[in-house]
């Protein structure tokens with residue numbers, strides 16, 4: 238007994254064992270976030286930029302809990318934590334940690350350091366005021382931009398020092414790991430020109446492409462993002478030379494140059510933070526509006542066509558993440574699964590569609606998390622739909638995380654009311670055809686349809702006023718048994734190999750409580766069109782368990 242005690246780590250004996258550090262693990266084709274020893278599906282919401290102070294946020298926690306969130310993404314402001322150089326004040330973070338913990342919520346911290354949506358508005362005053370020590374990016378006319386230049390070692394090292402202090406503080410003050418992940422910077426990008434023209438940047442642009450990038454691209458040539466490969470090939474496919482020689486002198490080549498330098502800077506910041514506390518870390522991107530060219534959109538961020546440059550330049554980042562505010566959700570989400578990148582959506586449009594986009598991300602793309610933006614401002618009807626879909630994700634988390642990455646899950650999404658095309662999915666021995674159906678807009682007394690939201694609204698992005706969304710996910714429970722979760726989907730089925738016909742043995746509506754199926758009712762007759770289909774009715778999220786059989 239005595240011997241056994243001696244062999245136990247001291248922390249265990251004294252009851253001070255630190256909780257396991259959140260980390261990523263692979264399961265088949267999926268990457269899962271492990272929290273407290275379990276795979277974690279993040280039902281998240283990101284706070285509005287100026288809602289991260291605990292006193293301001295305090296009254297919102299019950300609302301965040303009621304939406305079935307398990308995680309809040311909260312900014313940490315560089316100017317607030319380091320008001321004077323080298324003097325750190327973590328009171329805001331400590332307050333957030335306390336309140337999140339009291340609300341049984343996890344946190345993802347967003348490091349608003351050198352860059353926030355391209356700009357450097359969160360740099361402390363002592364950085365902003367000292368332009369000679371902390372150089373700015375410049376436009377081609379030599380005018381300074383409010384963007385810290387990624388070519389200045391002082392900028393990089395000062396940011397890295399603050400980020401390291403933040404992570405060191407977290408290590409000391411968050412032993413239970415309320416904070417499960419960290420975003421490094423926010424929507425890095427160059428605008429309104431494709432590259433920095435400061436003297437240091439000019440020098441770097443005239444220099445050779447670093448061999449480490451050339452080697453990476455050469456080694457991974459067969460798997461490179463097609464746009465990057467095309468750009469490289471168009472410039473002659475050289476394996477050495479200046480940036481303009483290797484990637485072309487135009488904006489697309491300039492963007493690759495900037496991406497490398499942004500990535501290398503972010504790598505230094507990330508490494509400094511991970512040396513203190515090695516939580517999973519990622520960088521997020523503002524996506525590209527159709528038809529925009531480098532310089533017209535925030536260029537050179539962790540975008541899908543630059544994924545290889547970012548990987549080579551910032552190997553300590555665990556993944557790259559999209560902020561998806563566009564209606565073509567599945568297009569962007571799929572691009573962020575390129576070459577094994579795990580899908581995590583730190584920001585999404587706050588609209589009724591968010592509820593089904595979340596199910597699609599988890600079911601079709603092994604998503605790790607989904608987080609609408611400015612979540613504390615979510616209003617009906619978007620809030621109601623999200624609450625219901627996150628309730629399904631909560632119920633299904635043990636099952637989904639068991640099946641992800643093994644070809645046993647799928648997702649369905651109707652991205653616009655106009656797209657009438659059913660979706661086809663093959664799983665195991667069956668082919669499923671999924672058609673979509675939306676509930677009619679709720680009507681106001683005077684007959685006008687309800688209009689959804691204002692800021693970041695569905696309407697602004699071409700969404701649908703007042704219509705319930707349509708979409709869902711599916712999980713294989715066995716060879717002939719499947720679970721469907723969603724809203725407004727009608728599923729028909731056939732044996733994948735053809736020949737025989739498919740019929741329904743049973744359809745049950747139910748819910749999972751603590752991982753156990755609880756039967757609500759058998760669905761048959763009109764509810765299955767007399768055995769012809771499975772229908773998750775429009776306007777209401779539900780869960781159905783279906784057994785199929787074959788007949789000749």
Ligand code: DGJ
Nearest residue numbers: 286354423424560584693
């Ligand atoms: C994306 C940014 O990352 C957020 O911080 C915020 O500015 C939103 N855009 C606003 O839509």
